[in-house]
Amino acid sequence: MIRDATPEDWPAIWPFFHRIVRAGETFTYPVDLAADTARDWWLLTAPNRTVVAVDEDGTVLGTAKMNNNQWGNGAHIASASFMVDPDRTGRGTGRALCEHALQWARQQGFHAMQFNAVVATNAPAVHLYESLGFRVLGTVPEGFRHPVHGPVGLHIMHRPL
Ligand SMILES: CC(C)(COP(=O)(O)OP(=O)(O)OC[C@H]1O[C@@H](n2cnc3c(N)ncnc32)[C@H](O)[C@@H]1OP(=O)(O)O)[C@@H](O)C(=O)NCCC(=O)NCCS
Numbered sequence: 001m002i003r004d005a006t007p008e009d010w011p012a013i014w015p016f017f018h019r020i021v022r023a024g025e026t027f028t029y030p031v032d033l034a035a036d037t038a039r040d041w042w043l044l045t046a047p048n049r050t051v052v053a054v055d056e057d058g059t060v061l062g063t064a065k066m067n068n069n070q071w072g073n074g075a076h077i078a079s080a081s082f083m084v085d086p087d088r089t090g091r092g093t094g095r096a097l098c099e100h101a102l103q104w105a106r107q108q109g110f111h112a113m114q115f116n117a118v119v120a121t122n123a124p125a126v127h128l129y130e131s132l133g134f135r136v137l138g139t140v141p142e143g144f145r146h147p148v149h150g151p152v153g154l155h156i157m158h159r160p161l
Helices: 007-023 035-042 093-107 123-131
Strands: 002-004 049-054 060-068 077-084 112-119 135-146 150-160
Touching: 002 093, 007 035, 007 049, 007 060, 007 077, 049 093, 060 093, 077 093, 093 112, 093 123, 112 123, 112 135, 123 135, 123 150
Parallel strands: 077 112
Antiparallel strands: 002 049, 049 060, 060 077, 112 150, 135 150
């Protein structure tokens, strides 16, 4: 089930959020991001939205935030970010969250969705987004300093709605 995230969900989100960010392999957030800052960055308020995907027993499996990608005359393009608990990947949560974000963006009247910084070596994310109709518009050469692979590309991915 996917529902709106509340501040009460943060203690369940932070452990896997922290693990993903600290690994430094998939997000351009500072690897030492503090919990309070992370909560302020992640838990968006209307008209933007943050959701959690929960199991039948209420366990938080993953989370997504969705928002305008730019302001003013660029505000008709949406963006979104996704994190699934690394211990619970590969069971369709990421796909469900991404489909939910696309539906939200359509309902909000956005014209397209854009991801600004998809690490080229992040195969599950690139595969998921391409399977949902996104394509790589371009790649910032060596735009990401991967802790294992070294400098790798950073994709801008886009999908009209
Ligand atoms: C990317 C992420 C959100 C996917 O979540 P998930 O719950 O594992 O997603 P799903 O179970 O829906 O699987 C998504 C697809 O990835 C595929 N996949 C998994 N590992 C893969 C790999 N190494 N190479 C290619 N595809 C892979 C799955 O097979 C699935 O595709 P399918 O439905 O066609 O079989 C999750 O891995 C995650 O949170 N990663 C860390 C944070 C992150 O990278 N966020 C996105 C930043 S742009």
